Amino acid sequence: MRWNWQLPDWPEFRFDADSIRAAEEQFLKGSGVVIGALHHLDADARDGLTVELISQEVVESSAIEGEILDRDSVQSSLAKHLGFATDSRRASAAEAGAAELMADVYRNHAAPLDDQTLFAWHAMLMNGRRDIADVGRYRTHEDAMQIVSGALHAPRVHFEAPPSDTVLLEMSRFISWFNDRAPSSPNPLPAITRAAISHLWFESIHPFEDGNGRIGRAIAEKALAQNLSAPTLTALAETIHRHRKAYYAALQLGSQSNDINVWLAWFADIVIEAQARTITRIRFLIDKTRLLDRLRGEINERQEKALLRLFREGPDGFEGGLSAGNYRTITGAALATATRDLADLVEKGALIRTGERRYARYRLAVGVVADKSASE
Numbered sequence: 001m002r003w004n005w006q007l008p009d010w011p012e013f014r015f016d017a018d019s020i021r022a023a024e025e026q027f028l029k030g031s032g033v034v035i036g037a038l039h040h041l042d043a044d045a046r047d048g049l050t051v052e053l054i055s056q057e058v059v060e061s062s063a064i065e066g067e068i069l070d071r072d073s074v075q076s077s078l079a080k081h082l083g084f085a086t087d088s089r090r091a092s093a094a095e096a097g098a099a100e101l102m103a104d105v106y107r108n109h110a111a112p113l114d115d116q117t118l119f120a121w122h123a124m125l126m127n128g129r130r131d132i133a134d135v136g137r138y139r140t141h142e143d144a145m146q147i148v149s150g151a152l153h154a155p156r157v158h159f160e161a162p163p164s165d166t167v168l169l170e171m172s173r174f175i176s177w178f179n180d181r182a183p184s185s186p187n188p189l190p191a192i193t194r195a196a197i198s199h200l201w202f203e204s205i206h207p208f209e210d211g212n213g214r215i216g217r218a219i220a221e222k223a224l225a226q227n228l229s230a231p232t233l234t235a236l237a238e239t240i241h242r243h244r245k246a247y248y249a250a251l252q253l254g255s256q257s258n259d260i261n262v263w264l265a266w267f268a269d270i271v272i273e274a275q276a277r278t279i280t281r282i283r284f285l286i287d288k289t290r291l292l293d294r295l296r297g298e299i300n301e302r303q304e305k306a307l308l309r310l311f312r313e314g315p316d317g318f319e320g321g322l323s324a325g326n327y328r329t330i331t332g333a334a335l336a337t338a339t340r341d342l343a344d345l346v347e348k349g350a351l352i353r354t355g356e357r358r359y360a361r362y363r364l365a366v367g368v369v370a371d372k373s374a375s376e
Contacts, residue, residue: 023271097127144160
C-alpha cells in the first residue's frame with residue numbers, strides 16, 4: 001500500500017470547503033455562546049471551570065493512547081501551572097508533564113508554532129521516561145515508524161510514517177503551512193478546516209518517537225483557539241475518546257489519500273459535538289451555583305455533601321441515578337435518615353425522583369440533568 005506521503009500530490013490536500021461551511025458557522029456561533037455563558041460566572045468559578053475542562057482533556061487525550069492518569073492529580077498540577085490556588089497533591093511525572101503541556105497550549109495559544117515549541121511539548125510529555133532515546137527532538141532511529149497491532153509474528157500495519165531522515169524537512173513544510181494559514185495571515189483557513197488538516201498532517205509525519213497523538217490533538221486545539229483569538233476550552237479529546245474506534249478508522253482512511261473530504265467531515269462533527277459538551281458543562285456549573293445559593297442555610301451537611309458529590313459527576317451524573325444506598329455510602333447516614341434527607345431534597349426542588357421504594361433513583365433538578373431524567 002502507498003501512504004499519503006508517498007503520493008505525488010503530497011501534501012496538497014484536496015477537499016470541498018463548502019461541505020463543512022455550515023459546521024464552521026455553527027462553531028463560530030457556539031463560541032459566542034461559550035463566551036457569553038462564561039460571563040455569568042465569577043472569577044473563581046471561571047478558574048475552576050478552566051481547570052476542570054483542561055484537566056479533562058489531559059486525562060482523555062492520554063486515555064485515547066491507553067494511559068490512565070489520576071484526574072485529581074492532573075487538576076492539582078494544572079492549577080499550579082496556571083497560577084490558581086491549589087492543594088499540595090503530588091502528581092506523577094506523566095501527570096505533571098501532560099498537565100504542563102496543556103497549560104502551555106492554553107496560555108500561549110496565540111504564539112506561532114515552531115520546532116522549539118514542539119520539542120518543549122514533547123519533553124513535557126515524556127517527563128520521567130527512560131525508554132525513549134529522542135526526548136525533546138524529532139525521531140532519529142533508522143527503523144520504520146509504524147503503527148501496528150496484532151501478534152508479534154503477524155503484525156497488522158495500520159500506517160507507516162516517512163523515514164526519520166526526512167522528518168526535519170517534512171516538519172518545516174508543515175509548520176510553515178500552519179503559520180501561513182493562521183487567521184492573521186494573508187491566506188487564512190476557517191477554524192475547523194485548519195485544525196482538521198493540522199491534525200491529519202502532523203499524524204501523517206509522526207515526527208516523534210512517542211506522544212504523537214497527544215501532541216497532534218494539542219496542535220488541533222491550538223489551531224481552534226487561534227481562529228477564535230481565545231482559548232477554546234473545547235472538549236475535543238474527551239469527544240474523540242468517546243468515538244475512539246471511529247477516530248482511528250478515520251485517521252487510517254485519511255492516511256491513504258490526499259483527498260480528505262471524509263476526514264474533514266468526520267472531524268467537523270467531532271468538533272461540534274465537543275463544543276456542545278463544553279456549553280453543557282458551563283450551563284451545568286451555572287445551575288450548580290444557582291441551586292447551592294438558593295439552598296444555603298436550608299439543608300444539612302449530609303445533604304450538601306451528597307449534592308456536591310452529584311455535581312462532581314458532571315451533567316451525566318451517576319449511571320442509573322443516585323440510590324438511597326449511594327446516599328448512605330456518601331454520607332454515612334442510616335437508612336431512615338437517608339430516606340428523610342432525600343425526600344426533603346426532592347421537596348426543596350434540588351432532586352428529581354423516579355421509581356418507588358427500593359427502585360427509587362434521584363437526579364439533580366438542574367438543566368440537562370433534569371431533561372435527561374424526563375426523557376428516560
